[in-house]
Amino acid sequence: MNTSTFENYESEVRSYCRHFPKVFTNAKGAVITDEDGVDYIDFFCGAGAVNYGHNNEYIKQKMVEYLSTDGIIHALDMYTVPKREFIETLEHKIIEPRGFNYKIQFCGPTGTNAVEAAIKLARKNKGRRNVFAFMGCFHGMTLGALSLTSEMYARGGAGASLNDVTHIPAPYMFEGLDVIQYMQTLIDDDHSGVEKPAAVIMETLQAEGGIRPFSDEFLRQVRDFCDKNDILMIVDDIQVGCCRCGSFFSFERAGIEPDMVVMSKSIGGLGMPLAILLLKGELDLWKPGEHNGTFRGNQLSFIAGKASFDWLLENNVEEETRRKGELVKSFIEREILPIDSRLELRGMGLIWGIDFGKINPELSEVVIEKCFENKLICECAGRDGSVLKIMPPLVIEDTLLMKGLNILADAAKEALK
Template identity: 85%
Template sequence: MNTNAFETYESVVRSYCRHFPKVFTEATGAVIKDEDGQEYIDFFCGAGAVNYGHNNPYIKQKLVEYLSTDGIIHALDMYTVPKREFIETLEEKIIKPRGLDYKIQFCGPTGTNAVEAAIKLARKNTGRSNIFAFMGCFHGMTLGALSLTSEMYARNGAGASLNDVTHIPAPYMFEGLDVIEYMQTLIDDDHSAVSKPAAVIMETLQAEGGIRPFTDEFLRDVREFCDRNGILMIVDDIQVGCCRCGTFFSFERAGIKPDMVVMSKSIGGMGMPLAIVLLKEELDKWKPGEHNGTFRGNQLSFIAGKASFEWLLKNDVEAETRRKGEIVREFLTKEVISLDSRLELRGMGLIWGIDFGKINPELSEQIIEKCFEQNLICECAGRNGAVLKIMPPLVIDDELLMKGLEIIAAATKEALA
């Protein structure tokens, strides 16, 4: 295995390769292969970018067919057939059947750019600059999105002031704290020193924050709070959308309709770069080109994204995700959480976390290393990296899912011993 080029010429900012120091060559479904021929079960899923599996055969075939026709690849925001078909399929097969009504904005092909667009548009619509975000959140690494992100390690890398955001305690942080009343007090009290926000932005399940699902009731309460105060509600579905939580949009379980939804990662089908903002029509107050980007017209992403919608509907991925999620919950409850009363399991669908924080936050890192030695790729999240994050592709078969879970159980037993 030759890593000289990376270690000699690539910036030290690289991170995931430090946990998984192999040179990878192939990937299919939920399995990744390195150049030595070793196969690894993928419980990381490109941080949610390949929900429908590596090289999903249906999606890949659509890409190959398009590439063979000399179809246009780069088109900025000009009209193209792939873009039209992506829009029509997303609207007619995903958005409208759920009783939603959104226009689609294509921005730069990263989640953080979608967040930038959403907060700019919220400020443009309301004339207010402040944004409420929740402690424990992760919304991106560019300056606007980073101002929302609460993790200090990420924020310290900015080298600049990160302003116009008020971070609100997440509902799991302080027992007995009424978070809605707290936000209302910040708005109403003329001595709170906090300006009324343009928007509240939130993940319905904080992923990087430690796999922290917000309750259905809390999501509805935030929606009501925003309505009552003339504040926009933005849901960040970049990592936990695209069926990850068991429904296409993570907020469906609460029966709410956000004013804007930001999406990336698996919206591009199989790792193709794409990001969008879904917004209510009355909020679409942009001037032409006011939020721009050279690669917001990636035609291969439109092809792959459309194919993913077709594939997930045909294969009932939402129901399968919920079914497999129960397998994960039952196994981990019985085989891992029972090992120590201080362990905590959280999650839904196919995103789960085992919290070692009450024992030793460093255990999660040790277990990740032990899992990799046994050919399982998984990551950590949460405060001090104390949460072992389990996020396989949604297409993983039951046998491979169980094999990965058994590796985690064995590694946890060894670490706790």
Template identity: 45%
Template structure:
């Protein structure tokens, strides 16, 4: 098959140099369905990226697409700020019925703006407003977004440098496994909190990802998360879980913190909450924390009604029976884990390790440049995978939760070949 060279001249001449994913995948995509994307020449690519976790139900999911098309055809409201609309009411009722109520979660729902970073900014602002304190504790290798508040609680030095101003009022603590078992979990943190001479101002909140996606697919143990929640409660510190990439079923349960048996004070949700890749985010918090004054935090695009429509359709389609969705995700995860174990065994001198939960997995190499080479070769073979980790040393797998077992196996065979064909 002859592959035509893509014409990227328009992007190179007119678009900013800040673009990144298109450099790793140099083609011009035209359409997508399910777990496959197609470029303008008709070549298919199996997608193990899923819009960086924004497409848990696949591209152009037919059920969600039908709901959206019907809504637009009847001239449903598209832009509503925070006005009351039928679409918003339906989403809120559905979210309460299928997500919050079954899990006993006592949350108010806030629509802070269309992106995950908007949700993080709202969470940080609310925590500071409620407690009257400024400091927030975050963790090594965390990633929470690219706006200033979110960058302040992000660990990556390259991303932080883009702020151009000091990123303050944050203290960083070691994430699970960061010290390799050399110290007891949270011993340093608790000592600082207990010692009035430590120099650590009592924090307003702790913000944590249960699985650090951009940080290298670092998985926190349920016991570590449970201990963190207990520490926060004991010291009067609010616990924020950033579930932007790992929520909406990515790790199995709807929320990634469910396996730890904790109830965070504040939760941020975005990416796949709309189900269709439409911009939407939520900031969830205990009702007693709802101390906002009307209009105190707002945004022009916080009322994306088409996203409410597709989000409602996604919840009704996939979360009416949460057990079935969880089983499907965990079964897919077992296929991935088995394949990564085989790759690691075959290339034991080159692979540093593999790790994950549900349908988020990472394959780490000793050679920090190897993951990028594997990703490039996988692209040439028709598979989209990205890299993560502070040095880009991890191949990160984020297939749609709706991917079939055959598609999963196909992608894993391509990945195995890409690893074998790179050095």
């Protein structure tokens, strides 16, 4: 298989292709095919960008139909039919039935750009620079979002100071630490050296941080902390939203309503580039064009996104995600965890992680390589990359899901001999 073109001419910054050194040509559902015609089961899901499957037939057809009409493709933030239908469907079928009330801001078509918009708007509203973020978080790679991200490898590439963020210990890090009281002390103590923040930003389940779900009670406590102290609560649902955790928004399980919600990846329906910021109306203090981007109006993304809302509701994707998640959990508890008592399993919905850190963090890479040899694609996350992440498309068939899990179990057994 010829990969010399990439190796000779593409930047050294490339990463995933180093783990999966094949040239891929086709994809359907939860299967990716290389140019030799070899099929791979996908437990990677485009890092969460294709929750509804590769080339979902319903979503794809809506895009093809639109393309065949010479519909406008690029429109900046002008009014268009696809944008109107996207907004109306998201508001009337997703947001309002859940009891939420959000306006929609279209950002540049990446999650990190939407995070930039959220923290800029939070600072604009509160007149404060500082933001609280949790250790273990990942919020993006542009400078503002990177200042929130805690991973030192990512931060090391900035080449600039990453300021105006205070990183708070995540609730799983120190046994007995009252994280809420810790944050309260930081803003109350005039010798803490920490400025009161404009916002607290968080993932309700840290994905790149090692598949670390925050408890429902902790999410409610953060909401109460923010209300008490006139601080905005921002939830980053870029990777763990769009039904990944078993409900469209990952925070629904806690019965809370964040002030802002950041979404990208599968909000574009079929892997199309799209990012949005949901915000409470009273926070919408932007002046025209104050945060913009040339590609914030990709009409094909609106078509695909709107189609995905219709499709997920028609096909009970949330319920199916929860059901399949129980299959994954049960299988791993039965077939993989007994291999070694030091293994840990964490997750919910269809995002799970097996932590090899208490044995040897490098084992996760060994397992991933063995999985790929046996035609299963998955990746690692967490401190020292010690967590093997299981994140298939939500539409994966039960038989294919179990086949992939059996490949994973065999790889783990071989690595842990």
